[in-house]
Amino acid sequence: xxxxxxxxxxxxxxxxxxxxxxxxxxxxxxxxxxxxxxxxxxxxxxxxxxxxxxxxxxxxxxxxxxxxxxxxxxxxxxxxxxxxxxxxxxxxxxxxxxxxxxxxxxxxxxxxxxxxxxxxxxxxxxxxxxxxxxxxxxxxxxxxxxxxxxxxxxxxxxxxxxxxxxxxxxxxxxxxxxxxxxxxxxxxxxxxxxxxxxxxxxxxxxxxxxxxxxxxxxxxxxxxxxxxxxxxxxxxxxxxxxxxxxxxxxxxxxxxxxxxxxxxxxxxxxxxxxxxxxxxxxxxxxxxxxxxxxxxxxxxxxxxxxxxxxxxxxxxxxxxxxxxxxxxxxxxx
Numbered sequence: 618x619x620x621x622x623x624x625x626x627x628x629x630x631x632x633x634x635x636x637x638x639x640x641x642x643x644x645x646x647x648x649x650x651x652x653x654x655x656x657x658x659x660x661x662x663x664x665x666x667x668x669x670x671x672x673x674x675x676x677x678x679x680x681x682x683x684x685x686x687x688x689x690x691x692x693x694x695x696x697x698x699x700x701x702x703x704x705x706x707x708x709x710x711x712x713x714x715x716x717x718x719x720x721x722x723x724x725x726x727x728x729x730x731x732x733x734x735x736x737x738x739x740x741x742x743x744x745x746x747x748x749x750x751x752x753x754x755x756x757x758x759x760x761x762x763x764x765x766x767x768x769x770x771x772x773x774x775x776x777x778x779x780x781x782x783x784x785x786x787x788x789x790x791x792x793x794x795x796x797x798x799x800x801x802x803x804x805x806x807x808x809x810x811x812x813x814x815x816x817x818x819x820x821x822x823x824x825x826x827x828x829x830x831x832x833x834x835x836x837x838x839x840x841x842x843x844x845x846x847x848x849x850x851x852x853x854x855x856x857x858x859x860x861x862x863x864x865x866x867x868x869x870x871x872x873x874x875x876x877x878x879x880x881x882x883x884x885x886x887x888x889x890x891x892x893x894x895x896x897x898x899x900x901x902x903x904x905x906x907x908x909x910x911x912x913x914x915x916x917x918x919x920x921x922x923x924x925x926x927x928x929x930x931x932x933x934x935x936x937x938x939x940x941x942x943x944x945x946x947x948x949x950x
Contacts, residue, residue, distance in 0.1 A: 622659070629656035630747070637751035643691040646755050647684065650719070653751055654680045661740050668735035679718060679728045686715035709759045713769075716752045716759070721792075722769070722799050723776035730780070730792040738832040741788055745795045746821040753802060753813060760806045767889055770807075773800030774892060778899035785839050787831060790903065791824075794862060797900055801877055801893065808880040816873040820862075823870055826935050827858050842911040850932045852911055859904040861939045864897055869939045 633652030640646045658677055663669040690711035714725075721729030733741050760766065777797025781790045798820055805813035830851065836842055842855065861870035874897070881890045 626656045626659045630660070630743075634747065634751045638754040643694075646751075647687055647691060650680075650687070650751055650755075651684060653748070654684070657743070657748065660743065661736065663737070669737075672732045672735040675728055675732055683715045683718035686711060686718065690715065706764075709763060710765070712759050713756070713763060713765075716756050717769070719752045720749060720799060721796065722803075723772040723796060726776060726780075726796055729796070730784075730789045733788045733792040734786055736788070738788075738828045741791065742824060742828040745791065745824055746817070749799070749802075749817065753806075753817070756803070757806050757810055757813075760803075760810070766803070766807055770800045770804050770889055771892055773797065773803065774896035778896035781900065781903050784903075787837055787839065787842075787907070790907070791827075794900060797896060800896075801874065804881065804889070804893065805873075805877055808877070808884050808886075812873075812876060812880065816877070819869060819873050823858060823862050823939070826854075826939075827862070830855060830858065839907050839910070842907065850936075852908075854932050854936055856908045856912060857936055857939045859908050860901075863901040863904050865901065 630653050633649045633654075633656060635649070636652065637646045637649030640649060654677070658673050661669060661673045661676060690708045693711075694708060718725045733744065736744065763769075774797050777793045777795070777800065780796070781793035784790050784793065798816075802813045802816050805816050831837075834841075834851070857868060861868035864871045864874040878890060878894075881887075
């Protein structure tokens with residue numbers, strides 16, 4: 618049950634993000650990010666839990682570094698000794714770097730999997746979804762001036778794909794998967810500036826369902842997916858969610874990727890698109906590695922496991938939601 622202080626911190630976090638994407642000045646956006654940071658750290662903290670305390674400290678230091686860089690780039694906007702073109706290019710690059718640090722995008726991604734490993738599933742969900750809204754909103758204002766954008770997209774999708782190959786922790790795999798999706802969202806901004814919101818909403822819905830499933834099964838590592846002996850419906854739900862997250866065509870997660878692919882084909886960006894699709898194939902490989910053991914091994918189910926009809930109805934509803942892409946595609950034609 619949520620206590621009053623936790624509700625207050627969540628409200629401040631939501632208000633800080635709202636201030637960022639509704640502000641008309643750079644300082645207002647920076648202020649919203651700081652409010653968001655101050656409210657999120659108490660949510661991360663858990664009493665008598667050393668890993669949670671470490672994650673709070675690391676998160677605060679990294680976000681402070683990003684905020685300092687962002688504030689420097691904003692306050693340096695009044696420099697008159699440098700030519701305007703050089704100033705705008707330098708400042709937009711500094712601002713982009715500060716936002717990449719805040720988002721945990723490569724090559725500034727080393728803190729992201731480490732913090733995810735020390736978090737609860739609830740905190741991980743907020744970090745992977747809501748904490749990305751404000752920096753991505755600011756990033757939309759800097760995208761038109763960026764010449765390094767293809768390199769940023771390529772680094773994000775390749776690091777997110779390769780980094781998850783040798784991991785056994787589900788939370789670290791989700792962190793590298795989030796980096797891969799960040800590359801797709803930045804590509805959305807380049808070719809259609811509002812498309813990334815739809816992408817993030819669908820991604821958040823899939824992640825929310827996965828977090829609930831893993832939390833209910835107390836799964837933190839790959840071998841726990843088989844040790845906990847989930848029912849067949851739970852196995853199917855986990856399988857469909859991972860396939861949906863990887864963007865396999867019959868599932869809901871393919872819809873945002875489909876829109877991005879279509880936009881990139883229309884703008885003739887074939888080389889970057891090829892790299893992005895190849896990286897998705899690598900992510901699908903390690904998703905399949907996770908779910909193949911739980912699907913192929915015929916393990917027993919304990920008699921005292923929760924077999925209530927309401928749980929089965931919820932599971933089947935979530936499965937049908939992720940299989941709704943053909944229906945959406947039919948009605949959108």
